Amino acid sequence: MIKVNGLHAGYDLVNVLRDVTIEIGNGEIVAVLGSNGVGKTTLNNTLSGLIKPTSGEIYFDNVLISGRDPVEIVEMGLIHVPEGRKLFPNLSVKENLELGSYRRGKLNRATNFERVLEIFPKLKDRIRQTAGTLSGGEQQMVAIGRGLMSDPRILLLDEPSLGLSPLLVEQMFTLIKQINDDGLSIILVEQNVIQSLAIADRAYVLEGGTVSLSGRADELKENSNLKKSYLGL
Amino acid sequence: MFSEVVSLLPAGIINGLMFGAIYALVALGLTLIYGVLHIINFAHGAMLMLAMYMAYFLFKILNIDPYVAILIVTPAGFVFGYTIYRWGIGKLSGGRDQNILLITLGLSIILENSALVFFTGDQQTISLSYSYEAFDLGFLYLSYPKVISFVASLVICLLLWMLMTLTDLGKAIRAVAKQREGARLVGIDVEHVFAVTFGIGVACLGAAGCMLLPIFYVDPYTGNIFVIVAFTIVVLGGMGSIVGALLGGFIIGITESVGGLILGESLGQVGISLIFILILIFRPTGIFGSKV
Numbered sequence: 001m002i003k004v005n006g007l008h009a010g011y012d013l014v015n016v017l018r019d020v021t022i023e024i025g026n027g028e029i030v031a032v033l034g035s036n037g038v039g040k041t042t043l044n045n046t047l048s049g050l051i052k053p054t055s056g057e058i059y060f061d062n063v064l065i066s067g068r069d070p071v072e073i074v075e076m077g078l079i080h081v082p083e084g085r086k087l088f089p090n091l092s093v094k095e096n097l098e099l100g101s102y103r104r105g106k107l108n109r110a111t112n113f114e115r116v117l118e119i120f121p122k123l124k125d126r127i128r129q130t131a132g133t134l135s136g137g138e139q140q141m142v143a144i145g146r147g148l149m150s151d152p153r154i155l156l157l158d159e160p161s162l163g164l165s166p167l168l169v170e171q172m173f174t175l176i177k178q179i180n181d182d183g184l185s186i187i188l189v190e191q192n193v194i195q196s197l198a199i200a201d202r203a204y205v206l207e208g209g210t211v212s213l214s215g216r217a218d219e220l221k222e223n224s225n226l227k228k229s230y231l232g233l
Numbered sequence: 234m235f236s237e238v239v240s241l242l243p244a245g246i247i248n249g250l251m252f253g254a255i256y257a258l259v260a261l262g263l264t265l266i267y268g269v270l271h272i273i274n275f276a277h278g279a280m281l282m283l284a285m286y287m288a289y290f291l292f293k294i295l296n297i298d299p300y301v302a303i304l305i306v307t308p309a310g311f312v313f314g315y316t317i318y319r320w321g322i323g324k325l326s327g328g329r330d331q332n333i334l335l336i337t338l339g340l341s342i343i344l345e346n347s348a349l350v351f352f353t354g355d356q357q358t359i360s361l362s363y364s365y366e367a368f369d370l371g372f373l374y375l376s377y378p379k380v381i382s383f384v385a386s387l388v389i390c391l392l393l394w395m396l397m398t399l400t401d402l403g404k405a406i407r408a409v410a411k412q413r414e415g416a417r418l419v420g421i422d423v424e425h426v427f428a429v430t431f432g433i434g435v436a437c438l439g440a441a442g443c444m445l446l447p448i449f450y451v452d453p454y455t456g457n458i459f460v461i462v463a464f465t466i467v468v469l470g471g472m473g474s475i476v477g478a479l480l481g482g483f484i485i486g487i488t489e490s491v492g493g494l495i496l497g498e499s500l501g502q503v504g505i506s507l508i509f510i511l512i513l514i515f516r517p518t519g520i521f522g523s524k525v
Contacts, residue, residue, distance in 0.1 A: 048418060074420030086415030088408040095404050102401055103420025146419065 077153030089132030100149030253486020268473020278456030284442025310439025471522025
């Protein structure tokens with residue numbers, strides 16, 4: 001579904017990603033793991049078009065999308081739920097969700113809205129509140145909900161567990177799995193290695209801006225290098 | 234003396250409301266552009282002046298009534314604003330706020346001096362057949378032009394409010410005001426929305442220019458008279474607030490009108506400066522403003 005080939009990208013003169021090659025198949029959850037500063041968010045921003053790559057290609061269903069504008073990429077159905085949520089703090093929860101279907105999924109707005117509230121019943125009581133007044137967990141729900149409003153074909157989740165309480169983290173991962181079970185492909189970018197590998201089909205490990213390790217999630221769980229670099233075991 | 238002022242007070246207040254509505258329109262354009270783009274449009278006065286000249290020539294050459302001309306000058310203002318932002322200000326500034334300030338300042342100089350060359354510095358006025366006809370309220374004559382302006386301004390404010398709260402475009406405008414990156418991620422074309430906002434701001438001036446023409450003169454510097462008042466209104470109402478601009482327009486209109494009654498016409502504006510100073514001391518964010 002998504003093919004990334006020899007991708008280099010960065011900011012101004014600093015090259016963050018070096019020769020990244022990854023692939024995501026239809027209906028998969030693929031985890032991209034790595035600690036702070038290895039280029040996870042840069043990878044996401046390049047996939048969604050916020051950053052133009054310096055070289056390399058990104059294909060979405062065999063269509064070259066690298067270097068295109070985010071507007072076009074959203075239109076094709078690759079939806080990025082960013083780190084830090086990037087909600088519209090001055091707009092109500094309802095308006096935030098509605099704008100999720102600004103470019104794509106407008107016709108299904110009503111049904112998707114109902115569906116999002118089914119997935120996140122907690123948002124029902126908050127629907128008229130402005131997004132800026134919500135707790136971190138609730139904001140994360142709105143962010144994912146906003147992504148789901150656009151009938152995504154693939155969802156790019158950037159650190160969805162960041163800043164959530166341990167209990168909420170657990171729920172969030174269960175939920176991501178549930179959304180995936182409904183047939184949606186997901187790229188899950190996370191620091192939370194154990195939980196991510198528990199729900200992912202495959203995973204890539206980023207180190208210093210390049211893929212250092214990749215494979216099936218259940219195999220990686222047993223990988224001694226991964227344990228060394230992450231768990232200090 | 235005192236009883237005389239009191240007896241004239243209702244008339245002063247109503248007159249102030251009428252003029253305040255037009256002030257509100259000028260302020261609306263300014264506050265919208267500031268609220269969304271976070272820039273002060275220094276060419277606001279020059280653009281208002283252009284709108285007044287457009288209405289003036291439509292009247293002189295084609296004999297189009299200025300209130301009918303609202304339907305022409307307002308859309309023209311939108312197209313002018315959209316174009317000048319999308320392919321002028323937006324492109325030249327490279328997205329840097331300080332550049333935008335300089336460009337709008339430069340634009341005002343170009344527009345004012347072009348007006349001086351083409352339209353001369355003479356003050357122009359028009360007179361309509363019904364300029365001096367009025368509704369008789371018993372204690373006050375309300376001239377038709379003032380009543381029409383008042384109603385038209387309210388209608389425009391209402392339409393704008395509906396646009397901002399009920400449509401996707403309006404929500405997108407409010408969204409990019411606070412969170413540009415998030416807006417791009419839901420597929421909002423941010424540059425387009427900025428240009429639309431700038432266009433709407435200038436369109437408000439188009440309407441205001443048409444309404445001012447029957448009751449005020451136009452020369453290349455007329456616009457600035459109103460924009461200075463509009464700045465006060467924007468600060469009073471709260472930067473970026475539509476309701477604030479309307480309410481602020483009324484407050485300032487009444488202050489000026491009642492101040493004129495008590496202190497004499499030429500000192501009427503003292504009250505405006507006084508209000509401005511008081512807001513800055515006691516409520517710098519304005520009535521409907523929020524802390525940034």
